[in-house]
Amino acid sequence: MSLVARESRLERAIQAYEQPLDYILIDCPPSLGLLTVNALVAGAEVLIPIQCEYYALEGLGQLLRNVDLVRGHLNPDLHVSTILLTMYDGRTRLASQVADEVRSHFGEEVLRTSIPRSVRISEAPSYGQTVLTYDPGSSGALSYLEAAREIALRGVGVAYDAQHAHLGAENEQSMVEGIQ
Numbered sequence: 001m002s003l004v005a006r007e008s009r010l011e012r013a014i015q016a017y018e019q020p021l022d023y024i025l026i027d028c029p030p031s032l033g034l035l036t037v038n039a040l041v042a043g044a045e046v047l048i049p050i051q052c053e054y055y056a057l058e059g060l061g062q063l064l065r066n067v068d069l070v071r072g073h074l075n076p077d078l079h080v081s082t083i084l085l086t087m088y089d090g091r092t093r094l095a096s097q098v099a100d101e102v103r104s105h106f107g108e109e110v111l112r113t114s115i116p117r118s119v120r121i122s123e124a125p126s127y128g129q130t131v132l133t134y135d136p137g138s139s140g141a142l143s144y145l146e147a148a149r150e151i152a153l154r155g156v157g158v159a160y161d162a163q164h165a166h167l168g169a170e171n172e173q174s175m176v177e178g179i180q
Contacts, residue, residue: 006034007074011042030063040070045081047151050102052088052095052114060102080106082154084147085114113147116140 014024025047026039040046046067050056064080071078083106089095103110115121118140124131131141 007037008041010038014042030059030066032066032069036066037070037074040067040078041074043075044077045079047082047084048080049084049086049115050098051086052098054094054098057098057101080109082151083110085110087117088114089117111147111150113143113150115143115147 010026024043026043028036028039030036048060048063050060067078067080083102085099085102087095088099099114116139118131118138120135120138121131121140124134127134131138131144135141
């Protein structure tokens with residue numbers, strides 16, 4: 001692609017969008033390809049899902065270096081705001097060690113909510129669905145809703161408390177529709 005400022009095409013497209021949006025989530029691979037660079041240039045924050053497995057820590061290091069590169073050259077306001085622990089299996093020592101390591105390095109950026117390893121989460125895409133539509137009562141679906149709740153309550157002056165964090169049925173349904 002030989003376009004001028006090709007790394008900022010997505011940013012310009014988002015700026016041209018006429019309706020206000022609360023969140024724009026752009027799912028990208030952790031590599032530093034053109035699509036990922038466009039997302040990092042367009043965004044203000046980075047949410048990193050990290051599997052609670054050994055090699056994920058190595059991948060996290062590379063991803064953080066990529067974020068630093070983009071911040072240094074193309075988007076000085078870019079920062080990692082959120083880390084979501086996924087594929088967490090509390091029965092294994094490794095998952096707990098990875099979670100502890102990530103929390104010790106990133107502190108408040110790590111959500112309290114983690115996403116469990118779940119067959120339902122793995123099955124949903126093969127049926128063309130999210131886990132929220134495939135099995136809304138599953139532990140995986142409920143964990144994703146809880147993580148979304150936790151993110152939504154950040155920065156609005158509300159202390160997050162998983163036992164008492166409820167948005168109300170109308171707002172929760174709106175959030176579910178937005179995630180789908």
